[in-house]
Amino acid sequence: MTPTARLAADIGGTFTDLALERPDEHGGLDRWTAKVLTTPAAPEQGVLDGIAQVLAKAGLTPADVAIFIHGTTLATNAVIERKGARTALLTTEGFRDVLALGNESRYDQYDLNITLPQPLVPRRWRLTVPERLDNEGKVLLPLDEAAVRAAIATLRAEGIESLAIGFLHAFVNPVHERRAAEIVRAEWPGLPVSLSSEVSPEMREWERFSTTVANAYVQPLMSGYLHRLRDGLRDAGLHCPLFLMLSGGGLTTLETAARFPIRLVESGPAGGAIFSAHVARQKGWSKVLSFDMGGTTAKVCLIDDYTPQTARTFEVARVGRFRKGSGLPLRIPVIEMVEIGAGGGSIASLDALNRIQVGPESAGADPGPACYGRGGTKPAVTDANLLLGRYDPAAFAGGTLRLHPEPARDAMDNALSPLGLEPEMAALGVVEVVDENMANAARVHAIESGKSYDGRAIIAFGGGGPVHGYRVAEKIGVTRLLVPSGAGVGSAIGFLRAPVGYEVVRSLYQRFSKFDRAAVNALLADMSAEARRTVELGSFGAPLVERRIAYMRYVGQGHEIAVELQVHVLSDEDVAAIRAAYDTAYATFYDRPVPGSDVEILSFAVTAATEVDAVEHAADATDAPAPTPIRHQPVRDTARGEVADWPVYDRSVFASGAEVTGPCIIAETETSTLVGPGWRCRMDGLGYLDLKHVTGV
Template identity: 35%
Template sequence: MAGYRVGVDIGGTFTDIVFLGDDGTLHTKKISSSVDNYARAIADGLDAVFHDTGLSGAAVEEVRHGTTVASNAILELKGAKTGLITTKGFRDVLEIRNLRMPRLYDLTWNKPPMLVERYLRVVVDERMSAQGEIEQPLDLHQAEQAVDKLLSEGVEAIAVCLLHAYANPVHEQMIKAVIQRKAPDLPYCISYDVLPEIKEYERTSTTVINTYVMPIVARYLATLRQDLDAKHVTAPLLLMQSNGGLTTAQEATVKPMNIIESGPAGGVIGAQALARTLDLPNIITFDMGGTTAKASLVERGEVTRSLEYQVGGGIMIGSRLLTGSGYMLKVPAIDLAEVGAGGGSIVWIDGGGSLQAGPQSAGATPGPVCYDLGGTDPTITDANLILGYINPSHLVGGDVKLHADKAHHVFETHIAKPLGLSLAHAAYGAHQIAASNMIRAIKAVSTERGRDPRGYTLFAFGGNGPIFAAAMAEALQMHHIVVPPSPGLFSSFGLLYADVEHHYSRTLRRLLRGTDPQELNDAWDRMAAEAVAQLQADGFTNAQMRIRRAANMHYQGQTFELTVPVADGPLDAEAIRVLEEAFGQEHERTYGHRAGPEEPVELVNIQVVGQGIPDRPQVPEGLHTGQIVGAGGTQARQAYFGLDIGWLETPVLSRGDLNTPREGPCIVEEYDATCVIPPKAQARLDAYGNILIELP
């Protein structure tokens, strides 16, 4: 019997499950998310697959999971009651933040609530210099008093972040010993173990976030493990990290900060892998689900990662200068831009009489009006149903029945009549507004990073991504679109392409010119040894490991860094010169200019990524999805393509029908998604089952 690897991705509306056999057999399931207990939807989905296929838990060799449980704890402020011990004079770093304002002229904007209230932030009188020299020793008795105070307040976890601890952790380690002695079962974090890097606010915030969600993630993973065991699924559980690599459940329990943005990463990694197969080095991924739409850039075959991001601050879009609305997390993460535009996004009229779409969403419950589950507000899904893009009898393979009459009524009542528009025009307007909102996300990862989207291929997935992809690409003057197999479950499928990764970083501030190469070699070697030890603990042999190095650098005097890869092998003076030139090129590519040779480049942080590479390919070359066969007969329905074109009789196809190239308009219906191919566009199926769309 074939062994199966399972990918599970939880979204705001649906939970997606993919079973991939080592013989290439693929089974998929899409069920509504159980918002009150996400683990329950996973168990129900596994039961459904077992029932449909006759498989049992014994057939599962590995479970890979993208989860939103940590980010939800922050969004809902339901993390652990956390205390913070910090250096005297730095009690309010969390509140002062870095003076970034998300809306420059909005005097009514307030900072988000602190994850650690002020009365739970206590100080100790100690001082470490930026060079790691002890200027004032820590009084151990005072450290004990600080711990006792927090314990008396009933904290559920303690974070410790002392000034310049990245340079010398001895004082943090003394407090760590006190916590272990006084409260051996209490979760805690010290900043040196979490983020041994410069910048006090970023380090404090990251340490607090890690501590705040630790108990929540630990309970969730323990519950999930119990549910899996109850289904006789005893296979290892791996978690997707925000950076696109996998980590073990044990490691995720200790450092849950790495899985905060776990959910969106799987689709980007899957797109990267398929793009390499198709020899497409530069792509923009577009993932639209029921609640949000996300865009990311894959350039020269590599995903782009940000060094930091904010969680809990709403939509992640626009200029990186307009930050400050959420909680700072300084960990590597796939660089995503996100908008509140999904199938469940609510369509509404603002006070000025203009039509808007999102960011509020009807979610899974009550969902769009056409779901007939109690929703009362018109949504994008209702609009797409009115426009003829969605088959009311085919959503999720027919498991979800849509009520077109209810969608027509709510749009007519709430949108069309108040605006004096025809029903079709109102629905198409909502569709266009949603598309324009999502175009902002694509621009945020391309033009705002100095990249021209016209030179990239749009890789569209998610349950709603293929509906909007062609219209968005046309607006951006992009001519090539790829829609992968099982697009509505592609984030789950992408989990199966990921490798185990462990990321390490340390502050090492040096001007590159004149730096002793051996000092850099020794520092990187120590971090590489950490990565090797962790991968060995994960069960990888030395032959299955790949160690990659990178450097965070800026021109001396700058505040923000850019990341540049560092070549393998020992560094010498020439290699350092090459590294400085690589930084200059990256600075020019990102910002449009570079400084002259007289401006020194400063190394700030060094990084190491340890990857565990399995012996066999993650995904077999031949996949058997059972979804590439033609329908054997063409149906058609009316679909609306704007005022200039109007309603057209539009063929409705299966994916396999595109083995014969077609010219739009046509609609491709699948179990998990619908793809709209507009008039004059060319569509065909490639050898891997991808839909390739060419726009005129």
């Protein structure tokens, strides 16, 4: 029998989420989910344990699985926690300190004691060799091969585990980088080597070198993990294709992911954004905010016209909260979002002024929050929610993890005792602070994107999103909130909605006053072939769609605007149309074009991907009677500080069209949805919880 089930797994800092889907006989989908604690020492073990659980729930065998899709934040965590490989950089003589100098900007001009992000490679491991290309890729100084060999001897003595090679102008001509890599591989077989001309072939040395170094920094860790996971899956009987989620929203093969693991840094959050975009299509909502709160972090992403915002640059490990320019730059395709250390495991403490602060430190999965009873002694957001009455200790994570109120109360009392508050009131402060942190992140994201929340709804998911969603909505002025089915494992479900896709980016400097159409067409054709080769490894003959973009600016400006190329082979008329399209796009951002100014193209991007399945908007359900509460429990409302008995409903018996009025809790296996005072909740025709803020209720 042909396998038809699709399986996805998302490793988070606290929980590993799994989703399994199989077509039913009516043309729909049967779905089973599982949530297990992440196993930090061997992350693949948590995945394998979760797979066994979810297959047992479904009554399926490994042979029934047709495809397995995986996403993880392991690469991100390795960079943030500085737990990657001992990495060296081999670069052009005279450019040893590019990583430290950056672009010489300061994210806070007036902070005399500013803290800047430290490079992943210390200065003693940044070695240079004589070589030089000009800006067109012509050799000015041949590569000194003897110097490369001497550098290898030095790196061996230093115990280096991975090497990044980044030469000046290698994005135009990679000949010196490739020759240096050949020498390294001959002299030191088995050493992982990352080339800037392959990892990030674009101009701007700091971003290119930083991305290449980060790729080298996580490559041994990620390659080892991915191959252990592949072997573990085979031993468990899963011989189906394995795909990895990319930060840009596509899927790729294990081989490509192991070669360019830096493209996985935001793979988990990217799945969540795709999940929200899919739900938005189903609802016919063109403007939403994706709100994903897990055990370690919270992620917010603006989605317009059913498409998440994307970017080509990304910062990781910011040292300044919400401060652009305070992190390590990565030049990769990425779904644009704001991510902060605000999750169920985020630890609460007091600063020097006895103010409550939450995160970014997390209790993780081991030992976890104090209420897990696994040895944790510091209060976390989950402890605070438990003390506020929001969780049933016996039903957390579907009853697989019992919560213990007393350790939570002791941890809260010990850490926040200078406030002179009862643990329950201190817990209220912790939840209000974390909610405000997330609301502030959402405000910053909207401001940086030049957008507002007028007419926008929130799609909340992750283990904590439905718990905190209504309060975050109140803080940013949103009056509608949606909690889809499977919300507790939303990112994993998003993996199952993602296309197989890959983006290739290359630099080729062009001015429209002397546009080399033949060179551009040749470059685009070569990029298209590379993107398609990568995608076809996993598309299984599915039709592909291709998107081509040029990144352009007026001569002398510092930043580019993306302009889509509507044809694949450019004619003279097409070149003129692209030039006019840039003026139009520029006027959209800055009100008017700049007449008489020449335009330059810095780089091109080509994306090949399988087609996204069409989704029809779902009709609303007819009215149905409200369900009967399964119990009542005392809950302290964070907005007013009052304690009242809130009814608790079982989501699994909630009928489509049924409506309840807050305050109440709607419980399910992986999460709980809080319907606050002044809110109403209706189960729609898709089985989603649709919350609306109603004045006067």
